[in-house]
Amino acid sequence: MRATTATVAICLLFVQCFAVSKDGESPNVLFLVIDDLRPALGCYGYQNVVTPNIDQLAAKGIKFNNAFVQQAVCGPSRTSFLTGRRPDTTRLYDFYSYWRTAAGNFTTLPQHFKEAGYFTASVGKVFHPGIASNFSDDAPYSWSVPAYHPPTQKYKMKKVCPGPDGQLHMNLVCPVEVKSQPLGSLPDIQSADFAVEFLQNVSASCQESQKQPFFLAVGFHKPHIPFKYPKEFQDLYPLSNIHLAPDPSLPPDLPTIAWNPFTDIRKREDVQALNISFPYGPVPRQFQLLMRQGYYAATSYTDSQVGRVLAALDEQGLASSTIVVLVGDHGEFSELLHDIQYMGYSMRTEKYRYTEWVTFKPKTFKPDFDRVAARELYLHDSDDLEDHNVAGKSEYRHLVQQLSQQLRKGWRNALPSE
């Protein structure tokens, strides 16, 4: 069964906006994008996760608690928030098309700044690379200069993780000694290096008379899999302090279409060696603990790189004239698919999450709401982890009908009345 899903993961967003310069000049923008960042951060109540830099940023700005991504896949999520349009408009649900040719010549956020006279630059993973951004990170429309990509990112699928056998492997869990890595670095360290240098150069040119404001986007690759990070961050999370997810088992009433068989991690050597049955697993509990440790360590590592960029902003005297935005593209693994036959549409209300899985015509990009393959309804008052799908229970029939009607009327119908 081939399916993809809309609107299931959380999108993080902080805006720090005290930056309006005295003489009416335009403030700079530092736009930080973090790949697969869940709200597992100190500032969202995860006291055991060490993220001091992001926490400090959140404390100084506006923190959003109910911001959701349009789709839990890098490409569509990024194209959506960078164009301000939903996947049904950008027609990107996977990684295989460029919105300007497939859907419409939509202006992007950096393009808007560029056309308003800003110097715009992209560092690391901002647009999804490849055809989704026309093999150019949407240059020249979005950026004043070609996008920078850290050279060490080319080792993403290489055997660089030391294993207990003394050999190097392509593992999912991959704490490393940085100086023994190829090129002696890691992608996010290189991206932070580049961003710091950018801010130093901006600061130097600001001494002169030409003051062009900048929009600097910095996209960090971690904590996206594999969990490759400087090994000292592992020391923050002794395994004895790591707990299993509160709901580690397959929910009994989950429609099969809503299950993700985590094929992306199955390619890794350490996961292959576990012989996890397809599609449901389970993953051995000891390895679940290692994955959670790896995710948190990779999150703290990313936080440290965010801290380096924010420190440079301070050191260069730019903090008071720069708006800082931090956003996660989504926080779940998801399947990438060529030929979508079903689409899941979700809505959230204060109390419920309701999803309809409907047949989808990939040629016309149209869902057929008359052909519902599965439904999910979760009652957040009693089930905030969404472990009990009650859509099929007769006592919720009327609620399902009501939410279904609301979903089909779409977001335009949900706009506040004037």
Ligand SMILES: [Ca+2]
């Ligand atoms: Ca992602």
